[in-house]
Amino acid sequence: MKKILGILITLVAVYVLTAMVGDNFLSAYNQEKLLERTALFGILSIGVAFVIITGGIDLSIGSVVCLTGCGLPWLMVKHEWPPAIAVPMVLVVAALIGLSHGLLITKLNLQPFVVTLCGLLIYRGLTRGFTEDQTQGFGGEFSGLRAVANEKISLTAEFGIPWTWVILVVIAVMAWIFLNKTIYGRYLRALGNNEDAARFSGVNTDRMIILAYVFSSMLAGLGGMLFVMNVGSAQPSNFGNFYELYAIAAAVLGGCSLRGGEGTILGVVIGAAVMRVLYNMINLVTWIPTHIEFAVVGAVILVAVISDELVKRAAARRRVRG
Amino acid sequence: MKIGTRLILGLLLAAFALSGCGEKGPEKKKYGVVTTGVASFWDICKTGAEHAGAELDVEVEVLFPNDGVEQKSKMEDMLSRGVDGIAAAVIDPVNQSEFFDEVADRVEFITMDTDAPDSKRKVYIGVDNYDAGRMCGQLVKEALPDGGKVVMFIGRLEQDNSKRRRQGVIDELLDRSHDSSRFDVPGEVQKGDKYTVLATLTDEFDRAKGKANAEDMLTKHPDVGCFVGLFAYNPPLILEALKQAKKLNVVKVVGFDEEGPTLQGIIDGTVHGTVVQNPYEYGYQSVKVLHALATGADAEIPENKFINIPARQIRKDNVETFWADLNKKLIGE
Amino acid sequence: MSSLLEARGVVKSFPGVKALRGVDLRLGAGEVLAVLGENGAGKSTLMKALAGVQAADGGEFLMNGDPVRVDTVRGAMAAGIALIHQELNMAGNLDVAANIFLGREFRKFGLVDDERMRREAVTYLKMVGLDVDPAVEVGTLPIGKQQLVEIAKALSVDAKVLIMDEPTSSLSQTEAEQLFVVVKDLVSRGVSIIYISHRLSEIVQIADRVTVLRDGENAGELAGDEITHGKMVQLMVGRDVDRFYQRTQHELGEVALEVKELRTTAYPEHAASFQVARGEVVGVAGLVGAGRTEMLEAMFGVMPALGGEVWVQGEKATIGAPREAIAAGLALVPEDRKTQGAILDMAVLENASLASLKRDARKGAFLNREAEEALAEKGIKDLSIRTPDAAQLVRYLSGGNQQKVVLAKWLAMKPKVLLLDEPTRGIDVGAKQEIYGLIEELAKQGMAILFVSSEMEEVMGLSDRVLVMHEGEVAGELKRGGITEEQIMSLATGGVSQELKV
Known part of the structure; x- marks a missing residue:
């Protein structure tokens, strides 16, 4: 709880501020949309959180989103694969991508930054290749499948819980259990803190690192499919551009240290929520010019990270004295 | 050392000679057509360019760069490979002019779709986006005969065609005079007698953001009357947002260009209409004009150096014929 | 013998540790003083304080009876004190002369005057009996010679006091013997040496006087014939x-x-x-x-x-x-406790169970919290690890207790x-x-x-x-x-x- 206090305060602050100065921020529709967007980006962030906890980084997420987001309609519409085959197939491809990252990083000792940076370029290029750079969309079909990403469970006449949010909660709970209640989660955190010590203690560190990259790519793949199901179509040249950075920013906001070892799933989800509320705020608050949005988002993240660091230092100082 | 140098020289000469052997007769003329991005719009343009190429028996290469930097490097590569003329769609008219002048010094150079009026381009083939914008404004007036609030969505605003297109819509809605040099700051609300233009939102081609923009505007302005999507992919995203909010037909939609969901929307009645350009003609005419310039024939360039390929309004009555014809061009027939 | 360097009541604390609790030290001109002590007794801290590498919190420093400020390396150098580091502090990619004059390069028209530096370097190299080309890269020399270059560097700043911290730890017997010859020669030129070593036989061989530290305090002094193996150990350990x-x-x-x-x-x-x-x-x-x-x-x-x-x-x-x-x-308690042994930012419990988790403390893929706690409690009790509870981060334990946590992890594996x-x-x-x-x-x-x-x-x-x-x-x-x-x-x-x- 202590670890996510800072980010929780940030969320509440941004939320209350926007509710005060934004138009119709608290409307049921807007709240639904915030849940939906937080879910879509949150899934990516949980994925990258696993990698960040091992002390690595995954820059390929945006391109995996592109590959899977374009790949799913490409398989289903152009090649007429049934969803029951296309969806698992896309997930398998995403898993293989993660596996290859993990193998290159552990067995060849390449740097995660380099491996996934190359991934960022390769998967986008491949997608633009097999789609011949054409926009891929569902063409108004598959509304049953797409309902997963753009329908909701109605609670009142006005408000309902988006299905994407349900998916996020399921994934977050599973991720939390994995990280905190299984021995493998323990190993992951141990090696993120101190890879040598974990290895010296008999942990199969390579296997755990590979697993983290597989999780990251699979969740990016799932996210990519949900994005395209939500939006309806995807253009290979820019679908998912910069999404790796949104995911990393949310994970860092949520308390993941890029030095590894630290991170809570709840914090990461809250981090993703902060980002989405910020973007929403920029659109709903009339006096914020929309073209400075990057500056606003960057500044808020920086302030959150700085205050988090100051809180940590104060705690450490108390500890030394005590 | 000396022997080595001579050997290399010899090899080079041999290679030169051999490469010449493969050619039969005079070389075909080569032309490049450079777009501003990837879209089905540009595929139709490509079809037009290729048709002209086949008719004239010349080689045509169509490139799809994503931004100004990529466009420049791809055009430079094209020049290095050897080309007789280039037709380019402009991303940034002011800052790219200098580079375009360099291109124009070396090969025949014209602009299409979007113009760089201050460069040494020989001619501009395209639509007057301001006029097209005003046509779009007329569609909004038809959709909202009693007036109302309007929000516009667009990919980015820095390029000339975006600015003029948007200005055309505003001027038409506010019943202003025909003056394409006007520019209203995007952040300001433009209020006329019947119509109020609340905002213009950009998404930098991020589709999730484009959809979120439409959703946020539904939140912020529950009483909005019409959404105008000014880039090809904007109307489909607007439709997705409206569908989930169950506001199809409540908020009117007017579009630009001819993406499938937009045309389907017109058939279904969820989109009032769209303004389409004629990318096929852009491609076709570009190659024809370039070839005339390169071979010294009469290119029939008008005084104002503007070959107008007018835009058209598509409504429920003409959408099906238009779509059938479009599909033929898309598959390159 | 009048004292050249004197330190009185030197105090230094680190978070959680008092490393020096008022240590005195006296060094005569032309004397070799050995400073002895177990690891953690405070000798390295004292030497760093003398050489200005890590300023002391308190205490007086006198050179020839005059107070001097040694809270920076520059200050200590000005006072004539130079430290020869335990790990050599040389830029291996620079030549011998450049290393000797690093930071004090001779210049000509604003440019480095390599020629003059190499000429002058020879003087100092002779003093330490080193016959190498000053234009040779330091990294290509054997360790023993690199050390002599470092001593030459100290002499070039006109050091009166040379602190040598474990100088023979990586030298061969022959190299060490050479070093002793150099030390004796330096002493005869009036340079004073503070010599730190774990090798008591060396100290018997070259020290004029020995001062022993224990737990950050002076434990005693030996001079001349008193300097024997047994007495030194007794002072260091403080018991039989x-x-x-x-x-x-x-x-x-x-x-x-x-x-x-x-x-x-x-x-x-x-x-x-x-x-x-x-x-x-x-x-x-x-x-x-x-x-x-x-x-x-x-x-x-x-x-x-x-x-x-x-x-x-x-x-x-x-x-x-x-x-x-x-x-x-097998089980291995590795050399570097902080980077290989313990996971500092995890709890005692999580460290103690890390190796045996898979065998003893799981239910399927899940952690068996009770088994883990029992295992950690046993480790804490058996090894008397001093920690408030098993949830404490290992970072906040003392070095000894950190090491015990690492041992507990392995003993759980039997x-x-x-x-x-x-x-x-x-x-x-x-x-x-x-x-x-x-x-x-x-x-x-x-x-x-x-x-x-x-x-x-x-x-x-x-x-x-x-x-x-x-x-x-x-x-x-x-x-x-x-x-x-x-x-x-x-x-x-x-x-x-x-x-x-x-």
Whole structure:
């Protein structure tokens, strides 16, 4: 709880501020949309959180989103694969991508930054290749499948819980259990803190690192499919551009240290929520010019990270004295 | 050392000679057509360019760069490979002019779709986006005969065609005079007698953001009357947002260009209409004009150096014929 | 003898530790003063304070009776004090002259005047009896010569006091002898030396006076004939040595560990072979860089062995990774507690259970919290780890208790063979004694223990048998009772002992 206090305060602050100065921020529709967007980006962030906890980084997420987001309609519409085959197939491809990252990083000792940076370029290029750079969309079909990403469970006449949010909660709970209640989660955190010590203690560190990259790519793949199901179509040249950075920013906001070892799933989800509320705020608050949005988002993240660091230092100082 | 140098020289000469052997007769003329991005719009343009190429028996290469930097490097590569003329769609008219002048010094150079009026381009083939914008404004007036609030969505605003297109819509809605040099700051609300233009939102081609923009505007302005999507992919995203909010037909939609969901929307009645350009003609005419310039024939360039390929309004009555014809061009027939 | 340098009441604290509690030090002109103490006694801290590397919190510093400020390296240099670092502080890619004049380059028209620097460097190189081309890159010289370059550098700033911190730790016997000649020569020129070493025999050989530190305080002084091995140790340890290293005789069991022709990357052409019996404590001595750590790491699968076999209780173990070594019944307490042993930012509990989690504390893929807690509590109790509770982060424990957490992790595995690499480095005397007691206890229970240590006293006091390594080979074995430091040194530096394998 202590670890996510800072980010929780940030969320509440941004939320209350926007509710005060934004138009119709608290409307049921807007709240639904915030849940939906937080879910879509949150899934990516949980994925990258696993990698960040091992002390690595995954820059390929945006391109995996592109590959899977374009790949799913490409398989289903152009090649007429049934969803029951296309969806698992896309997930398998995403898993293989993660596996290859993990193998290159552990067995060849390449740097995660380099491996996934190359991934960022390769998967986008491949997608633009097999789609011949054409926009891929569902063409108004598959509304049953797409309902997963753009329908909701109605609670009142006005408000309902988006299905994407349900998916996020399921994934977050599973991720939390994995990280905190299984021995493998323990190993992951141990090696993120101190890879040598974990290895010296008999942990199969390579296997755990590979697993983290597989999780990251699979969740990016799932996210990519949900994005395209939500939006309806995807253009290979820019679908998912910069999404790796949104995911990393949310994970860092949520308390993941890029030095590894630290991170809570709840914090990461809250981090993703902060980002989405910020973007929403920029659109709903009339006096914020929309073209400075990057500056606003960057500044808020920086302030959150700085205050988090100051809180940590104060705690450490108390500890030394005590 | 000396022997080595001579050997290399010899090899080079041999290679030169051999490469010449493969050619039969005079070389075909080569032309490049450079777009501003990837879209089905540009595929139709490509079809037009290729048709002209086949008719004239010349080689045509169509490139799809994503931004100004990529466009420049791809055009430079094209020049290095050897080309007789280039037709380019402009991303940034002011800052790219200098580079375009360099291109124009070396090969025949014209602009299409979007113009760089201050460069040494020989001619501009395209639509007057301001006029097209005003046509779009007329569609909004038809959709909202009693007036109302309007929000516009667009990919980015820095390029000339975006600015003029948007200005055309505003001027038409506010019943202003025909003056394409006007520019209203995007952040300001433009209020006329019947119509109020609340905002213009950009998404930098991020589709999730484009959809979120439409959703946020539904939140912020529950009483909005019409959404105008000014880039090809904007109307489909607007439709997705409206569908989930169950506001199809409540908020009117007017579009630009001819993406499938937009045309389907017109058939279904969820989109009032769209303004389409004629990318096929852009491609076709570009190659024809370039070839005339390169071979010294009469290119029939008008005084104002503007070959107008007018835009058209598509409504429920003409959408099906238009779509059938479009599909033929898309598959390159 | 009038004092050249005097320090009075030097105090220095680090978070959680009082490293110096008012230490005095007096150095005469042309004197060699040895400063002695166990690890953690405060000698390095005192030397860093004298040389301005790490300013003291309090205390007076006098040079020729005048107060001087030594809170920066520059200040100490101006006062005439220079530190020759334990780890050499040379830019290996620069030439000898450039290193000597680093930061004080001669210039001509604003550019570095290499020619003049090289000319002047020769003067100082002669003073230390070093005959090398000043234009040669330092990195290409052997360690011993690099050290002489560093001394030359100190002389070039006109140092009156040279502090030498473990100067012979990585030198061969011959190189060390050369160094002593240089030291004596410097003293005859009026330079004073503060000399720090663990090798007591060296100190007997070159020191005029010895001052001993213990737990951050002065423990006593010896001069002239008083400087003997026994007296020095007594002052350092503060009690009778034999009681400090309590060993009882017990029967050794069958062979628990056998290493056959093990070759490592440190010395690919040399192989080590030896045995350790159940209940036996075997110490491994040798110079820094003798390949001891590499040998342990190869046995434990941390780094691949180039060849050789490891047998545990009569079974051949295939070891490609630590987890395979652990499965074979080995455990390793690594050399660097903070980067290899403990996970500082995890709790005592999580550290203690890390190795045995898979075997003892899970339900399927899930953690078995009760089993884990029981295991941690047992570790805390058995090793008397001083921590508020099992949830405390290891970072906030003292060095000794951190090491005990690492030991607890391994004892939970009940290994057949325990490998320890410098197990008491950087921990206080009390914790040291507890760890010695623990080793004795484990040996009694029948565990085979192999430990590497650079502390002569520890090796001699604790071991049933000592293996001395030299360049990747076991140069000799010495049995408990009558092991002398000279024997170890002679074997460690490649000399031949007359008392091999009694």
